[in-house]
Amino acid sequence: MSATTPDAPSLAKPAPAGANGTPLLEVRHVSKYFGGVIALADISMDVHAGEVMCLLGDNGAGKSTLIKVFSGVHKPSDGQFLIEGQEVSFASPRDALAAGIATVYQDLAMIPLMSISRNFFLGAEPTVGWGPFRRFDVARADRITRDELAKMGIHLRDTDQPVGTLSGGERQSVAIARAVYFGAKVLILDEPTAALGVKEAGVVLRYIAQARARGLGVIFITHNVHHAYPIGDRFTLLNRGRSYGTFRKDEVSREEVVGMMAGGEELEELSHELEEFAHTDRQASTGLASASRDMGRDAADLRPSS
Ligand SMILES: Nc1ncnc2c1ncn2[C@@H]1O[C@H](COP(=O)(O)OP(=O)(O)OP(=O)(O)O)[C@@H](O)[C@H]1O
Numbered sequence: 001m002s003a004t005t006p007d008a009p010s011l012a013k014p015a016p017a018g019a020n021g022t023p024l025l026e027v028r029h030v031s032k033y034f035g036g037v038i039a040l041a042d043i044s045m046d047v048h049a050g051e052v053m054c055l056l057g058d059n060g061a062g063k064s065t066l067i068k069v070f071s072g073v074h075k076p077s078d079g080q081f082l083i084e085g086q087e088v089s090f091a092s093p094r095d096a097l098a099a100g101i102a103t104v105y106q107d108l109a110m111i112p113l114m115s116i117s118r119n120f121f122l123g124a125e126p127t128v129g130w131g132p133f134r135r136f137d138v139a140r141a142d143r144i145t146r147d148e149l150a151k152m153g154i155h156l157r158d159t160d161q162p163v164g165t166l167s168g169g170e171r172q173s174v175a176i177a178r179a180v181y182f183g184a185k186v187l188i189l190d191e192p193t194a195a196l197g198v199k200e201a202g203v204v205l206r207y208i209a210q211a212r213a214r215g216l217g218v219i220f221i222t223h224n225v226h227h228a229y230p231i232g233d234r235f236t237l238l239n240r241g242r243s244y245g246t247f248r249k250d251e252v253s254r255e256e257v258v259g260m261m262a263g264g265e266e267l268e269e270l271s272h273e274l275e276e277f278a279h280t281d282r283q284a285s286t287g288l289a290s291a292s293r294d295m296g297r298d299a300a301d302l303r304p305s306s
């Protein structure tokens with residue numbers, strides 16, 4: 001990343017369809033322990049240029065821990081970490097950023113009262129003038145911000161408006177455009193759609209697709225299969241620090257992914273419990289009985305249809 005050459009960002013070239021080459025990022029048999037807590041156990045996964053890899057799992061599955069390994073926050077306790085086939089050991093998030101790994105966290109590092117273009121260039125501001133007369137090059141920052149966002153299909157009314165006036169989805173989109181512009185090869189998004197409504201989530205999913213089309217490898221972390229399934233090329237499922245495996249979209253249905261994540265058996269158990277309550281509590285019995293029937297039906301739907 002450089003403040004002096006923002007006109008020529010280096011972008012990874014899209015890999016051929018199918019992306020069979022060397023992965024941009026790969027972990028092999030990675031484990032992470034926090035004292036006695038096993039946050040990750042023997043995880044292997046990779047992401048190629050031009051694909052969206054979804055990392056799915058319930059609360060505490062280890063998703064954030066794994067991306068913190070990717071982004072240089074945690075060192076793995078065990079296993080290998082490779083960038084474009086070369087083994088690496090990051091000492092800090094700065095090393096990961098220098099290697100082209102950009103992470104967009106849900107609580108975006110943006111300043112709401114500053115303009116969109118100021119936020120776009122936060123920490124890498126283009127300047128004009130020299131010595132004591134050096135100042136933020138507003139016109140250039142505005143132009144680049146407008147152009148880069150337009151390339152992602154975002155057409156702003158005014159790049160001078162404070163970021164705080166943007167919706168959650170638009171803010172995520174600006175963060176994605178920023179990572180692409182500054183030459184990220186791998187874009188990691190930790191739950192970018194968690195706090196968004198259906199329409200807003202759709203907007204963010206579209207920009208994820210744009211980043212993929214521009215040749216980035218995207219790691220998309222989410223709880224929500226309905227957000228992951230339409231956009232994902234492959235899915236890695238984590239459960240209590242272990243991997244259920246990685247599946248290509250043509251290998252699993254949406255229902256199977258939901259089933260593996262939520263555990264169809266757990267829903268079934270819950271439906272039996274509600275039935276019991278319905279027997280013991282006459283007043284609430286009608287409502288609970290119908291809820292238990294609904295759950296039983298959902299659990300049946302979730303069972304893989306093999
Ligand atoms: N710094 C830490 N020290 C101790 N334990 C930790 C630390 N970070 C994570 N853990 C533990 O590791 C496990 C995995 O946590 P992680 O945050 O990776 O889960 P997650 O899949 O991101 O969950 P969520 O969906 O709730 O964000 C949890 O049991 C958590 O308590």
Ligand SMILES: [Mg+2]
Binds near residue numbers: 063064065
């Ligand atoms: Mg998390």
